[in-house]
């Protein structure tokens with residue numbers, strides 16, 4: 001099955017007292033396995049609401065969301081948690097690593113929840129850290145790592161369960177421009193290895209590394225464009 005994500009006529013309505021906010025007004029799109037998608041749009045346009053749904057943290061008010069063909073709207077809280085752990089990897093702006101904990105232990109965390117035996121956890125965490133260029137740093141504590149290294153640990157943690165999708169919400173928002181390029185280069189490498197990535201960003205320079213741009217405005221998708229020539233590492237200073 002090639003469609004990892006199918007979103008059909010999804011609405012999301014928040015009500016607070018007699019206030020009613022239509023955060024998503026009937027959006028539809030699908031994502032094929034192996035795509036690298038940027039979600040863009042002004043503040044308040046519905047990006048986070050959409051990501052929360054894709055991440056099974058929230059369900060649509062109407063319409064359907066299928067993740068690998070499974071309708072998420074019908075699942076219980078426990079089933080959603082199970083899907084999150086098994087099928088999704090999350091990367092956040094603020095890294096969200098445990099303090100006073102080693103890189104390896106942070107990466108092993110999703111495997112602990114999945115009840116994988118310790119020896120296998122160890123081996124998988126080392127392999128994931130190697131994929132993000134952190135071989136040899138397994139025993140460093142998160143507070144001994146730079147921001148870029150911390151974000152790489154977070155990417156390794158997102159990868160370790162071999163998820164169907166990595167969801168990243170402004171993953172370079174806290175990083176300087178040189179480190180941003182490093183992180184985007186890692187995402188590109190992982191994507192070339194077949195990993196599907198959906199990433200929210202405000203910044204055109206960051207979106208330029210992806211191969212598709214979904215543009216949100218006022219709870220609707222107003223643009224869905226292919227980026228035929230994504231920026232490659234080393235090119236970003238050319239223009």
Ligand code: ADP
Pocket residue numbers: 014015016021022023041042043044045046047048049050
């Ligand atoms: P973005 O991530 O693009 O900035 P959001 O998805 O966070 O946009 O928000 C879309 C709209 O929904 C905004 O008008 C926002 O105020 C509203 N909204 C988001 N979350 C909630 C919530 N939990 N309760 C009420 N309104 C919300």
Ligand code: MG
Pocket residue numbers: 044047048049
């Ligand atoms: Mg947001």
